[in-house]
Amino acid sequence: MNHWLTAAPILVPLTTAALCMLAWNYPVVQRVLSLAGSVTLVVLAGILAATTLNDGIQVVQMGAWAAPFGITLVADPLSALMIVIASIMGLCCAVYALGDIDPVRERGGFHPIFQVLMVGVCGAFITGDLFNLYVWFEVMLISSFVLLSLGGTKVQIDAAVKYVAINLVATACLLLAVALLYGITGTLNMADLSQRLPQVANQGLVSAIAVLFIIAFGMKAALFPFFFWLPAAYHTPAVAVQAIFAGLLTKVGVYSLLRVFTLIFIGDTGWTHSILLWMAGITMIVGALGSLATRDLTRAWSWQVVAHIGSMVMGLAIATPLALAATAFYLVHDIVVKTNLFLSAGLVRRLSGGEDTAFARLGGLFKAAPWLCVLLFIPLASLAGFPPLSGFWGKLLLVKAGLETQHYAMVAALLVSGLLTIWLVGRVWAEMVWKAPVQPPAALLASMARGRAYALMLPLVLLSLITFGIGVNPDRLLSVAAQVGASLHDTSAYVEAVLGGKAEPVPTLVGELQHQAGDRP
């Protein structure tokens, strides 16, 4: 029975997408399907996570093809956690879209393509095969191209061109790296790779391939110096799309880095992980500075996405169990907060009645919608890292992990980045909430149909509650994060679950050839 559960994160959104396409000309049916599919995904993801955390790693060999040859789906603690949080974000954005999406975009196929995006995200989280990961990246990218340009305004096309260009390069890098890895090991199953890579004779080549992976996933995750496309693209599409992009897409890159650099490339950590460390440190600072340099709410949040990617990769680069647990905790916190911030920025834009969210247009939110301010205070304060909200715990764990391993410069960078973020949050609060508005905000929500207003507000309430809940009662998530950290640090359970039993050391083709060449007189 469990193998159906493990395949569910792919099957549920895929089936939803297919059904939505069949109902192409009936938007109402599509809405119902999209909502039902998202709720089902959340429920099944929750059951899958509970099963994984209690009973150990869940593995299914698709089509009953045995492990290194077929495609394996693996739900380990990290995958299960990511799928739960992704499915909740999917639900929130799907609900928000019901209230926000315009008829043109809806007729253009927003609902089915959104579900296809969720297929790609969940597939990337659950797959145990490197080439399959590449395929899910493609699924995710193609649907995100469509979502980004859906609506067809001039800024959107401009952003989509940049986004497509950078992602084509990243994808080419990824494909090249996967092909090279297959060339030297003859396998693409991640667990199998982790067994075979140490036996490759030419370890220099392995390190070179590792750097290619850093470049490919670094572009997806928007790490320095590959981050420039993100602030150029993320503010243009529909709000629900912005939110799901900001919440999930870059985090899939972080997840892939986490997976690959804890399971596969752990031979030359002095080289690969110090590259990651440098990139993480600079990303934190550059992202925070960028967010201060812009005078637009959505753009500032886009830069903040970049800044916090740095914090997560810092945990990965330090790579102690505590640091990995901190990364897992931070991922969950950041996904929830960023999705919330982008959704609320969309609402703020509607309230100020404008086309964009430039600071000059904002203001007077406290008078117009005091309850919204209270709601907004939670993600903002959590972003800044005020105790007792979730961001504080994430930063605390990272600082502790950094100090334990004497990474003082990184801790300093993290704290400076945090300080700059507090500055930004203060400025946003002053501009958005306190400042007298240029024009009085419209009483928009009151004039809206009941259902629409609820659809816009419910996701914000839910996300803020999650952030608040994690903040005041972090124990549950901390214990899960500790489990994730331990499973990433010691991957033998993962390998055993996938390959079944102790893996025999197998000499690789290249190793053999070189060995033979050496034997020859």
Place this chain on the structure above:
Amino acid sequence: MMDSLILRTGVRILLPLMLLFSIFILWRGHHEPGGGFVGGLICAVGFALHALAFGIDAMRRVLKADPRTILGAGLLLGILSGFITVPTGEPYMTAQWVGGLGTPVLFDIGVYLVVVGGVLAMVCALMEEGGA
């Protein structure tokens, strides 16, 4: 739309031939090179030629169904073909064989429909935008 007597006459003969050939390729893919993707492309090219010769509206009339509905139906068929393993308790997508005939052919028909639907949806969008 190209107003050419030669093309129109040619397409009248070509379309049924291409459809037959596409189904042959689809069927051949069960055991030999071929399959749903190539077959679907051949079928889609046949309809695209029809659209070039007689216009997009005529093509839609011949096709009967909306290309996007065909796409969705194909996707659904592909997904459902994997669920045939439910009674046997094997993992998703495990092939079930009865004599020489297996469930992969159902998946392949799904791929065929997805390709036909996808390509024709693009053709329709491009030709309608171009005013043809």
